[in-house]
Amino acid sequence: MERRYFIKNTLASASFVGAGGLSLGSCSGEQKKHITILHTNDVHSHIDPFPSGHSRFPGLGGLARRAGLVNQIRKENPSTLLFDAGDIFQGTPYFNFYGGELEMKLMTLLNYDAGTIGNHEFDNGLDGLLAQLPYGKFDFVCSNYDFSNTIIDGFTKPYQTYIRDGIKIGVYGLGIELAGLVNKEMFKETLYLDPYDIASDLERQLKEEEKCDLVICLSHLGYQYENDQRPDDMTLATKTKHTDLIIGGHTHTFLDKPSVVTNAVERDILVNQVGCFGVRLGRIDFYFDADRMVADGVSIRV
Incomplete structure (x- = not known):
């Protein structure tokens, strides 16, 4: 089924746990299928909530609270x-002691569908990541x-597809250049490929060959770099054709609502990021009918 893409630009902001409801007004009677995308990034081993007296995030975050919110939305x-966009590791003594095992086990209990690899996933080297x-x-x-040419070969995928309510969703991942950011001994023979070229190839494959209705990129490139030639999400968005x-x-x-960017074929797509340390949960809702797709997004404090 060929679909036009349409973004209803009335993006709400949610301030409290559980305030994830979205209002689509006149569109609500027309929608037949509804896909919800939840996401985190840069959690950095923050398992517990911040103390109530913390200067930036008083009482916010915590994996148990996130789990309750995710389960509520799934119901x-x-x-x-x-999904998670990388940097699962490094930032609290949980990582120093368990090396990432606890984070992985807890994400599994939360039933994450997919994640991509951030630069801090290499902090204990390829051996540590493989473990x-x-x-x-x-x-x-x-x-x-x-x-x-590394021991990680075969443990990651270039993309994955999922089907929910008859809608096929394709997901691919992009990582930041490691040279100059991570010690060479930590990533060894890992080769970095141009993310713009890879995105172009994979989004075409997902759309034209896999026949995906919705294409998502999990990126650990960074949102935007001013006066800098490093690849970033906002530039990536302008170069894509099929990514939604x-x-x-x-x-x-920290984005209160997704950024709307015009891509290479003059179509609006969304770019979102929810800060760090698990204090927010991103939510994007896609609604499908016979000939269009409507998207709304919020950033929910956890």
Whole structure:
């Protein structure tokens, strides 16, 4: 089924746990299928909530609270997917002691569908990453790191597809350049491939060959770099043709609502990121009928 893409630009902001409802007004009677995308990024091993006296995030976050919110949303809409845009590791003593095992096991308990690999996933080297990957019973999609000459070969996928309520969703992942950011000894023979070229190839494959109705990129490139030639999500969005949503990470950018960007074929797509440390949960709702797709997004404090 060929679909036009349409974004209803009335994006709401949610301030409290559980305030995830969206109002689509006149569109609500027309919609036949509803896909909810939930996402996190740069959680950095924050398992517990911040103390009530914390200067920036008083009482916010915590994996148990996130789990309750995710489960509530899944009850409201069983056609829900949960993704992470990288930097699962590093930031609290939980990582120092368990090396990432606890984070992977807890994400598995939350039934994450997929995540991509951030630069901090290399903090204990490829050996350390390999030791933890089996604890993550969800897909790792990473398209522009070539692991073929490393021990990680075969543990990641360039993309994955999911079907919810008859809607086919394709997901691919992009990582930031490691050279100059991560010690060479930590990533060894991992090759970095141009993310713009890889995105172009994979989004075409997902749309034209896999026949996906919705194409999502999990990116750890960073939201935007001013006066800088490094690849970022906002530039990536302008170069895409088939991607509908870019879920970002790395720059710890707090967006109250997704950015709307015009892509290479003059179609609006969404770019979103929810800061860091698990204090927010991103939510994008896609509504499908016979000839269009409507999207609304919020950032929910956890």
